[in-house]
Structure formats: structure tokens, C-alpha cells
Amino acid sequence: MTEMAKTYDPRQAEAKWYDYWLEGGYFKAGEKGDKEPYTIVIPPPNVTGNLHIGHALNNTLQDILIRFKRMQGYDALWLPGMDHAGIATQACVEAKLREEGISRHELGREKFLEVVWQWKDEYAQNIASQWRKMGLSLDYSRERFTLDEGLSDAVKEVFVRLYDEGLIYRGKYIINWDPVARTALSDIEVIHKEVQGALYHIKYPLADGSGFIQIATTRPETMLGDTAVAVHPEDERYQGMIGKEVILPLTGRKIPIIADDYVDMEFGSGAVKITPAHDPNDFEVGNRHQLSQILVMDELGKMNEKAGKYQGMDRFDCRKQIVKDLEAEGFLVKVEEHVHAVGHSERSGAVVEPYLSTQWFVAMKPLTERAIRAQKNGEGVRFVPERFEKIYLNWIENVRDWCISRQLWWGHRIPAWYCGECGEMTVAREEPAECPHCGNNRLKQDEDVLDTWFSSVLWPFSTLGWPEQTRDLKRYFPTDVLVTGYDIIYFWVARMIFMALKFTDEIPFKDVLMTGLVRDAEGRKMSKSLGNGIDPMDVIDKYGADAMRYMLSTGCTPGNDQRFRFERVEAARNFANKIWNASRFALMHLEGTSEKDLRLKGPFSTADQWILHRLNETVRDVTRLLDRYDFGEAGRILHNFIWDEFCDWYIEFAKLPLYGEEEEPKRVTRSVLVHVLDQLLRLLHPTMPFITEEIWQHLPVKGKSIAIASWPEANDEFASPRAVKEMRTLIEIIRAMRNIRAEMDVAPKRQIELLIRSDQDVIGSISDHEAVIRKLCGVNRLTVDTDLKRPEKSVAAVVTGAELFLPLSGLVDIRETVSRLKAELKKLDAEVERVRKKLANPGFVSKAPAHVVENERKKGEEYKEKRDKVIARLKEIEG
Structure with missing residues (x-):
């Protein structure tokens, strides 16, 4: 060592x-x-x-x-x-x-x-x-x-296998297009942002001169590619117009009025423009009605030759000009401010254009059918948390074909070759030496690469x-x-x-x-x-990495977001320091001991039996929680065992034999210290690997690394519910007396008298640990009985199965203590009122960061709790 x-x-x-x-x-x-x-x-x-x-x-x-x-x-x-x-x-x-x-x-x-x-x-x-x-x-x-x-x-x-089965195909469909990166995008690469835009209401005159039909659009530049106006087949307002034609403003081109269930009668005028080359829903409507597809933009987002006099204009400049022209020619009814979600490219920041393009696609439904069956038959994936199973099933049951081609250079090149002689396409695992259709070697590979998600x-x-x-x-x-x-x-x-x-x-x-x-x-x-x-x-x-890892893993519950707070990282670092100091204490008492001395062997004290029993429970709990991915709860249980029970209480009890004169209790205590420390380091190692390895290498245990040490297992030999019950009572007594001493301002070294009233069962347990109580509570006179009267001028505390009385006569100046407690109460009243006013201020609550408001609430609760304790103690003394 x-x-x-x-x-x-x-x-x-x-x-x-x-x-x-x-x-x-x-x-x-x-x-x-x-x-x-x-x-x-x-x-x-x-x-x-x-x-x-x-x-x-x-x-x-x-x-x-x-x-x-x-x-x-x-x-x-x-x-x-x-x-x-x-x-x-x-x-x-x-x-x-x-x-x-x-x-x-x-x-x-x-x-x-x-x-x-x-x-x-x-x-x-x-x-x-x-x-x-x-x-x-x-x-x-x-x-x-x-x-x-x-x-x-x-x-x-x-x-190749999907292509051969007809599940990969090449076709012309509406996709997400980034006009800056000049590539198709997957849905995940499109970020939808709320944008302040406008809704333009436009009159489309009927070709027979009998009136007009009104539509509304957020993208008037695409109207140059309109090939129909659609209304709902059951909309009584338009029954006489279905089948007629309108004249597309600014172009003079005639387009039909069609009926389609896609139209929402309740929205706007109940009539919508149909632009199959620039809107995915319009594309589907156009296919149902055999409408032509007119693409009016190029890959850079500029208007093309199909846009007539607007050719060469940027799409947004074109929008402004078209609105001016519509107004000048009397087609613009009104413009309304309109906030709507607009897709932006995650990479370039450009506004994404729904765009008709020839791309490669995967037919999804034939692939998802088996996954749906497996999930519904209980043979699929187990989602943690379970609620995500519904989200998963909902998507794959309503999935659309997947656009897998990208107009990039970095990626998996599409394994398709085009013949410069006969024009045929060949899909193959390796580049063909010649065209299998005509034998010519003028082959050129497809320029596109596959969507990253494909690999x-x-x-x-x-x-x-x-x-x-x-x-x-x-x-x-x-x-x-x-x-x-x-x-x-x-x-x-x-x-x-x-x-x-x-x-x-x-x-x-x-x-x-x-x-x-x-x-x-x-x-x-x-x-x-x-x-x-x-x-x-x-x-x-x-x-340190351990502090960050501990903070992140204990702050999460599956499927839920968490907030990053540096004070939690600091708390995790303090936890690491607590373990370090406890380990140093244990190792200081192992000097000069042999491996034989440290074999875990009784007779065990009540404190030994308690910590070994609690170690068993902690091993079972942490193992069970990690197996079900409950990292936060596993970390909390481990933290409580290490900090509260091992560091704060067991080590406190261990000091009594370690600083005593008898060798056998020392040996037993050392062996328990080493065993528990070894086991808790193993339990903590997956979360905090570095500090656990550093400490473990100092322990007198066999093994090259804690990383490959065996995981702890509960040992039923160390089960001792009796010791747990006795230690709970002892800890409550010690904690209660320390609290009273602090509240009454009794110096730590000042010896006190303590009276304990309880039933016969508990008295026996307390009597067995009289030396511990005297030592850890600073008691020089201890009386334990079933029939004790509370002394005059004393303070009391209730613990499980017993009442504690601390006589004040000769211990404190009661008038001075009352005066001090009243002064403390006045300060606490002021703090409680200050926090109340702050939290009642709408300006503070609405403008301050959420964590600042939450901290104030916590402070208020702590001040109230302290005030209640002072009030209770004052009543007790004055009564």
C-alpha cells in the first residue's frame, strides 16, 4: 500500500x-x-x-x-x-x-x-x-x-439488393431542396422556424368573364407554376364553377377549376391554387387529376425560363415584384400579416424550397410491414420509456418513401452507371467494364451520393x-x-x-x-x-471527468430533458472529495496490517453488522436499477449509502474501536472498512471510473484493475435486520442531541446529562450501546428507564421508541438563551418576509431566470423551517 x-x-x-x-x-x-x-x-x-x-x-x-x-x-x-x-x-x-x-x-x-x-x-x-x-x-x-x-x-x-427487388427506384417527386448547398435534404436537416410573413389574397378571373375565384398564398412567386385551382367537391359555393377555367394572373394562361377532398372548406375562401412542382400536397393532387408539372425555379432558387419576364430573378425578389404587378393590374385583394413555420436548411440556413426533382427513393411500406408486425406481436424492440413505442409505430405506419440521393461529393456514391451510347442505366456492386446492354465502355457513374442515414x-x-x-x-x-x-x-x-x-x-x-x-x-x-x-x-x-459523468447520469430520467447547472457539478466534485477523504482515513489505519488481518471475520459490532446489511441492500438496489436503466435513482441510492451511512456514520462509529486499546475490535473494524470500501468503489466505478481506480489501487485487494474486478453480490450471511433497527435508534439519538446542543448553543466539549424514557425492549438496546452514546453525544450522566419524569427546565426530543430529555439547569443561561433565540427569530422573520415580497413581485418572477426564482423559493422554505424550529424551542423553554 x-x-x-x-x-x-x-x-x-x-x-x-x-x-x-x-x-x-x-x-x-x-x-x-x-x-x-x-x-x-x-x-x-x-x-x-x-x-x-x-x-x-x-x-x-x-x-x-x-x-x-x-x-x-x-x-x-x-x-x-x-x-x-x-x-x-x-x-x-x-x-x-x-x-x-x-x-x-x-x-x-x-x-x-x-x-x-x-x-x-x-x-x-x-x-x-x-x-x-x-x-x-x-x-x-x-x-x-x-x-x-x-x-x-x-x-x-x-x-443493389433493394434495387433488384424494386424497392429502390428513381423518379420525379417533390423533395426538400437547399438552393445554397444545391442538394436535396432529409426532413431532419430541415429546421422549422416561426417567421413573420404575409398572406396574399389574389383574384383569379373566370375565363368566361362571369366573375372570379379568390385564393390565398404565402408564396405568390410559385403561382407562375399553377396548373389548377381546387375546391372541395361538397362546397356549395363553387358547385357551378367546377370544370370551368380561370385565367392565371400575369400570365394569361388558362387553368381548370377542379374538385378534390384535399381542400379544407373552412379555411380561407375554400379555394386553393395547385402548384404540383412546388408543393408536396399539390403534387399529390396533380397526380390524381393528371395535371402538368411546371417548375418555375432553378436549383439556385432563381426564376427560370418558365417564369416568363421574371426569369433570372431571385425567388424573394420575384415575390416582391409579383405582388407589385398584381396590385397594379387589380388582382391583389389584400395582404395580411401572417406568422407561419418556414423550413430552413440546418447547414446553410437557406429557406428550403419544396422542389420537383429527379431523385432516388426507397419504397418504405414493404420494408416497414415486418417491423410493424414484430412490434405488435411482442417480438420487437423494448422502448424505454414505453411511451416512445407509440411514436415509433405511428411513424412507420404512416411512412412516406425516403429520398436517398444527395447532390454532394462527400459520401457513398450511388452505384449506378449510365451508358453514353445506348443511354441505359446499370446498377451494380462494382463498376462494370462495359455496358451490359450494348457492350460499349462509355460509362459514367451517377454524380449523386447517398443520404448519410442510408449508411x-x-x-x-x-x-x-x-x-x-x-x-x-x-x-x-x-x-x-x-x-x-x-x-x-x-x-x-x-x-x-x-x-x-x-x-x-x-x-x-x-x-x-x-x-x-x-x-x-x-x-x-x-x-x-x-x-x-x-x-x-x-x-x-x-x-474532472468523474464529476461531470456523475452529474449528467444522476440528473437524467429516461426520455426526459435535464438542466445543466454548475452547482450540481460542484456537488458531484464534493462527493468525490468526500469519498477520497473517507478512503484516506481507512488507509491510515491499515498501516502495518497483513492480508490475514484484513480477512472479513467477526465478532462484528452492531455498527459492523448494520453497514454490512446496508451494503447488501445497496448492491441489490443499484444492480436492479442499472439493469432497468434508472441511472438517476441508482446514483441517489449509492450517494446516500456512501455519504450518509458509510462516511458520516460508520466511520464515526469505527473511530471508537480504532482509537481504543483492544486489538481484536480494531482488527474486525479494519476488515469491515476495507471490505465495504472495496465494494462501494466497485459499485461506483461505472459512473466515476477514474477516482475509483485511483483509490482501489491503494487498497490491499487482489486484482490488476477495478475495471475488470467482479461486480459485488449480496451476501445473505451478513443480513441483520436487528442491527439495522438498533442503529436507526442510535443514530436518531445522536442526531437529536447534536441538534439540541447546536440550538441551545452548548459547546461541543461541554459534558451534558441525558435522560431517556422508553419501553423495556428499546431500553435494552440503548443500554447495550451506552458507551457509544456517552462518547458521541458528550454525555457524562446517562439515565435510561421506563418511568422517567421530565425534569423542570429541560428540552426534549422524540425519536423512534424513546423520548430524550436534556436538563438545562447549570448548562445554559436560560434568559440569555431566550434572548438569543428571539433575536434569531427576528432575523428569520425578516428573511421570510423579504423572500415573500420578492416572489410576490411579478417583475421579478417574470424577468428573472427560472433557476434564480426557484432558488429564492427554496431559500424561503428553508427560512420558514428554521423559524418554525426556533418558535418551537422558545415555546418549550418559556413553557
């Missing part, structure tokens, strides 16, 4: 032990070939930047689970990896190039991709170093990247070697749990499930644990615009 430093230094310990774990190969799976496997694949972070506090929460929970299962003896694999993040990464690199005055088109595809790979290498190293700082026990020997060779093979295999949804099995039937795939798939945010249940979780069923005939994970967002102290979502983001590396630098 080596002496522990007076204070714990997280920086020194964290770097040292992480290297030690890696050198020992303790994170590597496959070393326990005869044990049951337990697998987690990490949700791969994007190589676009540094990890944020949400990653820290998600990764911490996974690490707790994998360390827990590894200690339980499982062959535990936590597979790391990163996502190429197509549009996000390309946007970052293009922004960097723009700062240098270069565009990707100037570089060309090949050179540009070289630059992106350099970016990837740099940020992948950053992410790996952050994983290290957080203490993640990842098996780096199996690390994967969504663009590495093996995963690329999996992507091509899936694409990500294969992650649970592609990372393990699929489509090859590798040893890892057979052993570690399906995985055990996926830990992910609820915001990507549609885009990632659902798609992983039905893709795994399609290609492996397996559900990819048994459980899906949903985490919430980490918000700021006021409950706001963290964002660059608000400047309220928290860098987990800054938190680690200041407080």
Missing part, C-alpha cells in the same frame, strides 16, 4: 489510468469467449466538430452500462465509430474554403475529396481524444467509419462485418441496447430496425433507451445563437 495524497487531482489520475486501461487491453472484447456477450454500438458522432454536452450524456450512460456488464462477467463489446455526415461535413469544408477564396468546383471532385478526408482525419482525432477525456471504455480495435471499405461494401450490397441505418450489423458472416457478427449481433436521443427516433432508430429485419432477419437491439436533451439552467435548448452551449471538455478541465 502507498500513501494517498491529501487531495485528489483529477487531471493527474485521469491521464494515468486511461493509458493504463488501454495498455492492459481491458476494454477489448473477445477475451471471455466462454461468457455471454453484451454489445453496444456507439451512435456515431459526425466528423464535423467537437462533441457537445449531449454527446457527453449519451456516452456516459453507455459507458456505465458497458463497465457494469463487463464487471458482471459478460464478454462486453462497446464498438466505437464515426459518421461521415455528408451534407454537414461538406458544408463545413466548403465554408472553410470560401474563407480562403476557393470553391469546390474550382478544386474539382477529386481534389475536394482529398481536402475533406484531411478534415475528417483532424476531427476524428479530436473526437477520439475527447472520448479519452470522458473515460469511455471503447474497444478501439474494432473502430469503424461509415466510409471505410467494409461499410462501403455493405452499403452497395443493400442498394447509418446499417450501423448495428455493418460494423460487425456484414455482408460477410464474420465471427463478430455471429457473436455480438443482435446488440443489447441502443442509447440515443428521442429526436432521431424516425430518422435513425426506426430505419435501423426495418433494415436489420430485411437483411439479417433480426431485430438489431433488444432495448432502445431514449435520452432527453441537456438544456441550460433556464431550461432553454443550447444553441450557438443563444451562446449558452456547454463544452464538456471545459467542464472536465475544471471539475
Whole structure:
């Protein structure tokens, strides 16, 4: 054993032990070939930047689970990896190039991709170093990247097989279009923001001159692509107009009035313009009525040749000009202010355009049917919390086909080739030497790449070697749990499930644990615009990784958001320091002892029996709670056991034999100290790996690392309900007397008289521990009886099964004590009133941050509680 430093230094310990774990190969799976496997694949972070506090929460929970299962003896694999993040990464690199005055088109595809790979290498190293700082026990020997060779093979295999089955097709549909990045977007890449816009009411004249029909739109520039006006077939107002034509203002073009159930009779005028090339709902209406599709914009968001005199104008400039022209020609009825949700590109910030485009799609319904059946038959995924199952089922039951092509250079190139001779297309796993249709070798690959999610949804099995039937795939798939945010249940979780069923005939994970967002102290979502983001590396630098991990894991409940507060990180650091100091105390008393001396063997004192019994209960509770992903409650139970019971009470009781003269009680106490400390460090290790390893290495226990030490198990031999009951009474007596001494301002060293009235059963227990009560309560005269009268001029306290009386005569000056308590009461009255007025002020409650208001409320409650105690004590003394 080596002496522990007076204070714990997280920086020194964290770097040292992480290297030690890696050198020992303790994170590597496959070393326990005869044990049951337990697998987690990490949700791969994007190589676009540094990890944020949400990653820290998600990764911490996974690490707790994998360390827990590894200690339980499982062959535990936590597979790391990163996502190429197509549009996000390309946007970052293009922004960097723009700062240098270069565009990707100037570089060309090949050179540009070289630059992106350099970016990837740099940020992948950053992410790996952050994983290290957080203490993640990842098996780096199996690390994967969504663009590495093996995963690329999996992507091509899936694409070709789905294409051959007719489940991947190429067609012209409305998609989300980013006119700045010039690419299609997935729904998750579209951020909807409330925007102050306008609703334009426009008259469309009937072609027969008999009147007009009025429509309203927020996007008048798209009217140039209108091919119909629609009304509801049951709307009596328009029965005579259905089948007639209107003249499209500013163009002179005639378009029909059609009837369709899509129209809401109650909204506006009950008539809507139909623009099939610029609105997804209009596209469906247009298909039902065989309407033409007129695209009036180009890929840059500028009006094209179909826009007539507006050709070349930016779409928003065109909007202004069209409104002016409509007003000038008498078609504009009115303009109303209108707040509505407008989609913006997550990457470029541009307003997203619903746009008719030829893209690649996956037919979703044939793929989701099996996943729906499995879920409803009880053979699907278990969602934690359960409420997310409904959200999942609702989405996959109403799913639309998935646009998988992106007009980018960074990503998995679509494995389709076009023949320059015969024009035919060939889809294949490898580039064809010649066109299979005509034999010509003038082949050109599709320019587009696949949506990033297309490779990500294969992650649970592609990372393990699929489509090859590798040893890892057979052993570690399906995985055990996926830990992910609820915001990507549609885009990632659902798609992983039905893709795994399609290609492996397996559900990819048994459980899906949903985490919430980490918000700021006021409950706001963290964002660059608000400047309220928290860098987990800054938190680690200041407080240590263990403190951050403990705060995040104990502050969460599955599926719910949590608020990040630095005072909670400080409390976690204080917890670490408490454990450190308790461990130093224990180790100071082990000097000169042998391994034989520290074998856990009685005779045990009541305090020994109590702490061993409570250790049993804590082991059972923490194990059960971790198995059901209740990290917060597991942390609370462990905190209470370590801080309140072990540090504050057992060590207090242990001092009596340790500082006594008898050797046998010393030996027993030392053995209990070492055993309990060893076990509680193991229980805490998954959450706080660094400090537990540092302390554990000082203990006289066998083993190379706590990371591979066995998980504690309850030992029924140490069950002792009697000791628990007796200790509860003892602790209540000691706590009550210490409180009275503090309230009455009795000096700690001043000896007191104590009278205890109770029934015969409790008296026997109290008498057995008379020495402890005398020592820990500072009592020189102790009387315990069933028939005691309360002395005059005394204060009392009630504990479980007993009444305590402390005579005041000769101990305190009663008049002085009353005067002091009244002065204290006056101060507390003032504080209670101050807080009441503050909380009654609407200006403070509405303008102050939520956590500031909450702190004031807590202060008010604490002041009231203290005041009530002072009032009660005054009544007691004066009475």
C-alpha cells in the first residue's frame, strides 16, 4: 500500500489510468469467449466538430452500462465509430474554403475529396481524444467509419439488393431542396422556424368573364407554376364553377377549376391554387387529376425560363415584384400579416424550397410491414420509456418513401452507371467494364451520393462485418441496447430496425433507451445563437471527468430533458472529495496490517453488522436499477449509502474501536472498512471510473484493475435486520442531541446529562450501546428507564421508541438563551418576509431566470423551517 495524497487531482489520475486501461487491453472484447456477450454500438458522432454536452450524456450512460456488464462477467463489446455526415461535413469544408477564396468546383471532385478526408482525419482525432477525456471504455480495435471499405461494401450490397427487388427506384417527386448547398435534404436537416410573413389574397378571373375565384398564398412567386385551382367537391359555393377555367394572373394562361377532398372548406375562401412542382400536397393532387408539372425555379432558387419576364430573378425578389404587378393590374385583394413555420436548411440556413426533382427513393411500406408486425406481436424492440413505442409505430405506419440521393461529393456514391451510347442505366456492386446492354465502355457513374442515414441505418450489423458472416457478427449481433436521443427516433432508430429485419432477419437491439436533451439552467435548448452551449471538455478541465459523468447520469430520467447547472457539478466534485477523504482515513489505519488481518471475520459490532446489511441492500438496489436503466435513482441510492451511512456514520462509529486499546475490535473494524470500501468503489466505478481506480489501487485487494474486478453480490450471511433497527435508534439519538446542543448553543466539549424514557425492549438496546452514546453525544450522566419524569427546565426530543430529555439547569443561561433565540427569530422573520415580497413581485418572477426564482423559493422554505424550529424551542423553554 502507498500513501494517498491529501487531495485528489483529477487531471493527474485521469491521464494515468486511461493509458493504463488501454495498455492492459481491458476494454477489448473477445477475451471471455466462454461468457455471454453484451454489445453496444456507439451512435456515431459526425466528423464535423467537437462533441457537445449531449454527446457527453449519451456516452456516459453507455459507458456505465458497458463497465457494469463487463464487471458482471459478460464478454462486453462497446464498438466505437464515426459518421461521415455528408451534407454537414461538406458544408463545413466548403465554408472553410470560401474563407480562403476557393470553391469546390474550382478544386474539382477529386481534389475536394482529398481536402475533406484531411478534415475528417483532424476531427476524428479530436473526437477520439475527447472520448479519452470522458473515460469511455471503447474497444478501439474494432473502430469503424461509415466510409471505410467494409461499410462501403455493405452499403452497395443493400442498394443493389433493394434495387433488384424494386424497392429502390428513381423518379420525379417533390423533395426538400437547399438552393445554397444545391442538394436535396432529409426532413431532419430541415429546421422549422416561426417567421413573420404575409398572406396574399389574389383574384383569379373566370375565363368566361362571369366573375372570379379568390385564393390565398404565402408564396405568390410559385403561382407562375399553377396548373389548377381546387375546391372541395361538397362546397356549395363553387358547385357551378367546377370544370370551368380561370385565367392565371400575369400570365394569361388558362387553368381548370377542379374538385378534390384535399381542400379544407373552412379555411380561407375554400379555394386553393395547385402548384404540383412546388408543393408536396399539390403534387399529390396533380397526380390524381393528371395535371402538368411546371417548375418555375432553378436549383439556385432563381426564376427560370418558365417564369416568363421574371426569369433570372431571385425567388424573394420575384415575390416582391409579383405582388407589385398584381396590385397594379387589380388582382391583389389584400395582404395580411401572417406568422407561419418556414423550413430552413440546418447547414446553410437557406429557406428550403419544396422542389420537383429527379431523385432516388426507397419504397418504405414493404420494408416497414415486418417491423410493424414484430412490434405488435411482442417480438420487437423494448422502448424505454414505453411511451416512445407509440411514436415509433405511428411513424412507420404512416411512412412516406425516403429520398436517398444527395447532390454532394462527400459520401457513398450511388452505384449506378449510365451508358453514353445506348443511354441505359446499370446498377451494380462494382463498376462494370462495359455496358451490359450494348457492350460499349462509355460509362459514367451517377454524380449523386447517398443520404448519410442510408449508411447509418446499417450501423448495428455493418460494423460487425456484414455482408460477410464474420465471427463478430455471429457473436455480438443482435446488440443489447441502443442509447440515443428521442429526436432521431424516425430518422435513425426506426430505419435501423426495418433494415436489420430485411437483411439479417433480426431485430438489431433488444432495448432502445431514449435520452432527453441537456438544456441550460433556464431550461432553454443550447444553441450557438443563444451562446449558452456547454463544452464538456471545459467542464472536465475544471471539475474532472468523474464529476461531470456523475452529474449528467444522476440528473437524467429516461426520455426526459435535464438542466445543466454548475452547482450540481460542484456537488458531484464534493462527493468525490468526500469519498477520497473517507478512503484516506481507512488507509491510515491499515498501516502495518497483513492480508490475514484484513480477512472479513467477526465478532462484528452492531455498527459492523448494520453497514454490512446496508451494503447488501445497496448492491441489490443499484444492480436492479442499472439493469432497468434508472441511472438517476441508482446514483441517489449509492450517494446516500456512501455519504450518509458509510462516511458520516460508520466511520464515526469505527473511530471508537480504532482509537481504543483492544486489538481484536480494531482488527474486525479494519476488515469491515476495507471490505465495504472495496465494494462501494466497485459499485461506483461505472459512473466515476477514474477516482475509483485511483483509490482501489491503494487498497490491499487482489486484482490488476477495478475495471475488470467482479461486480459485488449480496451476501445473505451478513443480513441483520436487528442491527439495522438498533442503529436507526442510535443514530436518531445522536442526531437529536447534536441538534439540541447546536440550538441551545452548548459547546461541543461541554459534558451534558441525558435522560431517556422508553419501553423495556428499546431500553435494552440503548443500554447495550451506552458507551457509544456517552462518547458521541458528550454525555457524562446517562439515565435510561421506563418511568422517567421530565425534569423542570429541560428540552426534549422524540425519536423512534424513546423520548430524550436534556436538563438545562447549570448548562445554559436560560434568559440569555431566550434572548438569543428571539433575536434569531427576528432575523428569520425578516428573511421570510423579504423572500415573500420578492416572489410576490411579478417583475421579478417574470424577468428573472427560472433557476434564480426557484432558488429564492427554496431559500424561503428553508427560512420558514428554521423559524418554525426556533418558535418551537422558545415555546418549550418559556413553557
